[in-house]
Amino acid sequence: MQSQLAQISQAAENAIAESQDSQTLENIRVQYLGKKGQLTDLLKGLSQLPAKERPQAGQAVNAVKQALQQKITEQQLKLSEQALQKQLVEEAIDVSLPARACHRGAVHPVTRTRQRIESFFSRMGFSIASGPEIDDDYHNFQALNIPEHHPARAAQDTFYFADGNVLRTQTSNVQIRVMENQAPPVRIIAPGRVFRCDSDVTHTPMFHQVEGLWVDKGIKFSHLKGVLAAFLNDFFESQVKTRFRPSYFPFTEPSAEVDVECVKCSGKGCRICSQTGWLEILGCGMVHPNVLRNVNIDPEIYTGFAFGMGIERLTMLRYEVDDLRLFFENDVRFLSQF
């Protein structure tokens, strides 16, 4: 009995150790521990032993049984671990391969700048207004205090249609249209496309402007300076040095041009600022009383300021774009950088 038990135990242990898959292991379990297994048979044979030997023999068989069960469980764990390892190795991929259908999208840099400008003025309580891109001579010129043949018209080479309408040369037409329909206070910006019959290295026949207008009681030139300085600090995300210099626009009086210290050379003079140390950024001024009168706003009661800036210019400075024409060529190698 003893030797038989030892023999079975040894054979079973060897079989377990040699088993390479869970099915074989299961078969081994059935063969030794199953209902008709060899150890089960041995247990059954205990009844033939003398009564006083039975407990000891039973204990011995059970001990072997437990030991084998333990071995089987261990082997099971070992096999499933091996199987997992194998699976993991087999499933390995080259993670450096490209992603599936992954495309880099971008909004146009001019849009990007426009949205930043809109964001600043929205935070300042300005509404965003829009108007027609084809407009009549009145809204594009006359209402803005630019009579026919005014030399200021020469600076804005205009695209005309046969019916006398024009492609707007500035977004200022929106000023007029808003004030025609809304009593002060008026606090708007009008971003959009404008058109001038001019094309060379530094001019495209179409570009983008943001026009701003604030008309209310008590609006002063000092407010214009404050608001625009705040804008420029926000736009360049630093305390930029600015200067306001007298200029002339028919629709503002006093008028000013705003320069910022060259962001490239910090005022030392470079190619970007034509060695002047300053960059011309925007035009502005107090709304001309004639303009207010044209829209039936009493300039004695209300005053206002207006400003206009070219979005492309600001975009070029912000993102170091050195050729204006890139904006409308739409080469994807350019567009995808934004």
Added chain:
Amino acid sequence: MKLSEHWLREWVNPDINCQALCHQLTMAGLEVDSCHPVAGEFSGVIIGKIIEAEQHPNADKLRVCQIEVGDGLPLQIICGAPNARQGILVCVAQIGAVLPGDFKIKKAKLRGVESQGMLCSEAELGLAEEADGIMELPQDAPIGQDIRQYLQLDDQAIEIDLTANRGDCFSLRGVSREVGVINRLPVNTPEIKPLNNAHDQHMPVEIKASDGCPKYGCRIIKNINMQAQTPLWMQQRLWRSGIRAISPVVDVTNYVMLSLGQPMHAFDVANISDKIIVRYSKPNETLTLLDGQEVKCLPKTLMIADQEGPIALAGIMGGQSTAVTDQTQDILLESAFFTPLAIMGKPRQYGLHTDASVRFERGVDPQITEQALDYAAQLLADIAGGQVGPIHVESDQRTLPKSYQITLRFERLTAYLGVEIDHADVIDILNRLGLSTKQIGVGVEVQVPSYRFDLTQEADLIEEVARIYGYDNIARELPATTMQPEQYCETTLCASRLRQLYRDRGYLEAMTYSFIDPKWHQALFGDQAAKALLNPIASDMSIMRTSLLPGLLKVAQHNLSHQQRQLRLFETGTCFLYQDDKITERQKMALLLTGLRDSSVLHGADNKVDFFDLKADFLALADLYGFQHDDIEINTDDLPNYLHPGRSGRIMTKSQIIGEIGQLHPTTAKALDIRQPIWLLEIDLAFMGDMVLPKAAPISKYPQVKRDLALEVDQTVSAQQIKDVIKEYAGSDLQTVEIFDVYQGEHLADDQKSIAFTLIFQGLSYTLEEAAVQQAIDSVLNALSQKLGAKLRA
């Protein structure tokens, strides 16, 4: 306006350097565009006299010159210039001199003869663009003096970019007035002494257009010496002001114009028939100008004419027939006031922007007419002699500009600028600008001088005070304001959100011109009307786009030709629909998709983008608006010609067409030289309407029942048609119906296809009975069979 710093300092001389002066001008609104030395950088060049010039023994074209340079022995210098001759005074670069470009002069031997320096031309000294020979100096030039000192070459040419309102600064007189105001300095004016008349003849003047010419002054100068030379100092000043010296008469008129701002013209008296007539152009009139160009006179052009016809375009350019020539004996000097309104726009129409026209357009001082005639006569007499006749002026008081009187209120000034300026300072600023003032209760009454055309109302005076006071001296402050929050509308889809969507879906935003090539428009839209520009910049940018697609296709073409073949582009913007002679501006959005879905074939072999990629990109937008996908129909009827008839559709919502989607028609693609399939989408954003405000619907707690139906139908029946029938007949418990398979081929007749649908039923407040579901299915099958001939696949 370009001027010499030296010359300006003769008028007014502030104790600041040139850089500071330029800064002052810029900050006063006279923007200095550039400031450059008037001559090249050189040293060691002195005045010498050729006392002997002999032929070089070994070279035909060279001469051996002996040059007297003051102290010491004459220098021997070899010179190849044709005008090198005995007796003339020249510029001598001595040994050790350094010429522009760091060119050092050394002792040299030319063809065996020693040369102790070099004789210089204007070009070699950076005084002219080009030169024919060496520079000749006046006989009274002091021999031995440094040429830089003699010609005052340590001078800067200052170029001022004048704004359209400052006609008064188109002269030394005007600019020096500004400098004087800023620096609180008096301004020196040149001494102008009326000459005694040497004869009493005058030219009769008839003004027939006094609205355009309120004042015409002239005088005759007889027996001018046309062989006289313009003095070097005057030539130099003209050159530094950007004007080429031509002849004494022309040079003097230009010099007076630069000095005083009054453009002048000189006629040959012999060629004027009887009298000067100032009138508007007549129909079909032509005039040959000074430069030989013949112009057709446009209507309402102010002309100077004589009895026979036009002799000059008033205020723009003189005519050839009366031009002053070498043979001229007597000249008529013209000094007139033409109104800005009469000249404005004309130079542009004629393409003739002259020094005169630019001044008249902006306004010339009507009170300087006589002074200019005196100054010109005085200068000319010194140079070319002649006998001066009386000044003759015709004028019309009714049309002369009226003198403005404007009240400036101190309170208004403060309220406008946001700074309190001392009243005495305000008055001082105005007075220094030449405005006379009278203090009244609320402020000052200001009399505007005749040269300030730009000052007509109080705001103009406020600007004058502000710019002289200094914009930089005005504080920056943010207004205290009443809050007025603008209503934010949750259901309005802003353009930036739309852009964000396509940006995130891997599209690049393009921005194309609003005017396009008519050929591209025609290739896509045939005869559809588009508004044409009257003055396009180029023929391929001459009509207003009615669609974003031509622009996007052009972008595609550009990129494809640069080996960029995977394109995902979008654009939003204004399109200009043109119908019945009326323009409607519509906001559209377009997508262009082409190339591979994936940059490599790693993730599947069939990699080309197709209709369904684009459809998904459209539905993403529809989702944003809150459309149910089933509310969107893609209708294949009546497609536009530019789309592939079998792979395209019109996008409809509730019978409203909102756009088109599909493949560019192969024929159109070929016409546009595009060789790969292009997928296009364009929608009119207005038709998308507002976004849907969500309203929460209850969620069922009861189990779903799922049924699959594989249906066999005719090839021509669309999935959408079947789906519509299912939805109509399946009853209210039908939650969703999805297509999960489409099959054609084996086991099916050639004209048949099989489409499999999954229907999901669910009761909201009860568990669905099997029988109820079966009933719904039966009803669906029955309807499908009757309406579409569909049968359940065996």
